[in-house]
Amino acid sequence: MTISWFQAAILGFFACLCSNSCMAGQAVGNYTIGRPLVGGLVCGIVLGNIPLGIACGVATQLVYIALVTPGGTVAADVRAISYIGIPLAMVAISSRGLNPMGANAANMAKSLATLVGTLGSVLFYAVAFLNLVWQAFGWKDIEKGKLNNLYGVNFGWPWLSHLVFSFLPTMLMTHFGAQAVTALRTALPMDGIPMKTLFTVGAMLPCVGIAILLRQIINKALDFIPFLVGFTLAASLHLNLVAVTVISLLFAVIMYEIEMAKGSDNSGSGAQTAAANDVPVDDDEEEEDI
C-alpha cells in the first residue's frame, strides 16, 4: 500500500480541520474529526480500505479515550494520531500481511499512532506559537477600533498557521512515511525484540489513557470502588458498556439523593459552597445540562 500525493493532501486537509486549535469548531473539529475512531473512517475512505481504517481507528481510540487538554498542555496531538499515525499504521499492517481484525494489527496501530501522536505535539505548539502573530494584529485592530478585523484574526489568519504546521507535515509524512514503513518491513523482523516490544507496548498503552481518566475521577481511595465494580461487571459478568452505564445510573441516583439529604454543612472535599440557599426544585431539568 502506498499513499499518493493526492491522498496525502486530503489527509493534510483533515489534519487542519481537527487539530487542537481547530478550524472546524472545538466540538466538530477536535472532538469529532480528530477522534481516532472517526479518523480511522476518514483514512479508510481516503486510502480505499474502510475495514482496515476502522480497525486501526478502534485500536488507537482506546489509547485516547480520554484526551483531555487541561490548560492547553498536550501529551499527544490528534492531527498527528488520526491523520499521520493511522494512515502509516494501515500501510504497516497491510505490508506485513497482518489480519486487520487481529490483536496484533491493533497493537501495531496503537504503538505507531501513539509514537507519531507524541511527536506531533510539536505541531500543536508550533501552530499556537504562530497564532501569536495573528493575535498581535488583533490587538492593533482593537486599538484602532477596527473591530470587524477580529473575525479575520479568529477565523482567517490561523489557516496560514495550519497550512505550514498541519497541512504540509501531514502531507509529507504520510506520502514519504508510507514508503519508509514499507521499507522497514525487512529491517525489523516480527520475531525480533524491537517488534515484540512494540506490540507489547501497544497492548499496554490504553492503560495510560484510562489512567489519565482515573486521575480526574479519583481523589481518595474509596473512589476506586466504582471503577473496580465497573471493571468486574464487564470482565467477570461480561456486560457491555450500555448495561454497565445503566447499572451505574442506579448508584448515581442513590448518591445524588444522599448528597442532597445531607445538611449544607458538609465541607466535603473543599468544593465551592456558593449559593447555600439554592433550593432543589426542578430535578429533571438539571439532567439536561449534562
Next chain:
Amino acid sequence: MENTDTKKLSHKTLSKSFNLWFWGALTCFSQEHMQTFGYLCSMLPVIKELYPNDAKAQKDNIQAYTAFFNTNPMLGSVIVGTTASLEEARANGTGIDGQTINDMRAGLMGPIAGIGDSLIDGTLIPILLGIALGMSRNGSPVGAIFYIVVWDLIAYFGQRFLYFRGYKLGDQAVNFLVGKQGKAVRRAIAIVGGMVVGGVLATWVNVTTSLQLKDSTGKVFLDLQKQLDGIFPGLLTVIVTLFCWWLMAKKHVSAIWTMIILIGVAFVGVVLGVFNPGLKY
C-alpha cells in the same frame, strides 16, 4: 429598568454570537491568550447591536473581553451567554461595569473547566466512544457514524441550551453548577464516570503474560495467565493501569514519560520472556 428605550438583544444576534463561539472558541489558540479571541468574536455582534453607530462605545466595551480567558468550551458557553445578558444590563445603565463582568468570567472559568473536563471529557465521551467502539468492532463504520451524529447533536444543542440558559438567567445560571445541587450532581456523575471507565478498561484492554510455553503455531497456552484469571479476571490489566495512575497521580510523571517507562517494562519483559505477542510473518 423601566426605561422607555430599554435595549434588548434580538434572538438573531444571540444566535450569531452563540455560533461564533461554537465554531470559533479556539480557532486562534495560543498559549498566551487561549480562548480570548474566540470570546472577543463571539461578543462582537452583541456589542454592535447594543451600541449601533457608536464606534467609541463599541471599542470601549469590547475591552472587557481582551482579558485572558480559558475554560471548557462546552460548558463554557453558559459563561458566554451570561456575559451577553450582563452586557445588555450594562447598556441599560444598571451599574454593571466591565470590571464586574470580568470578575464574573474570571471566577467561573476555573470551576467550569474542572466540571466540564470531568463531565464531558471524563464521562460523556468515554460512554459514547465505548458504545461506538463496540459497534465498530468488526471494521464496520456504523460505530464511527453513530459517534459523529450523536456527539455533534449533543454538543451543538447542549451548548446552545447552555448559552441561552446563561443569557436568560444571567449570573444566577451558574449557581446550579457551583452550588450544592451542582455538587450533588457532580458526585453522582463521578460514580457513572468511574464505573464506565472500569467497564471500558475491561472491555477493551487485555494485558496478558506469556510466562509459560507456546506451541509451534504461535498460540500461547500459559499457566500464569490462567492462574491470574482465576484470582480476578483481568488482574494484570488492572495492575498495569493502577501502576500508570500511580506514576502520574502520585509521582507526577507526565503521560509521555509514563509511556516511555512502559516501553522499558515491555522491553525487559520481552527479553525475560514474560511478554510475547507471538508473531510471525
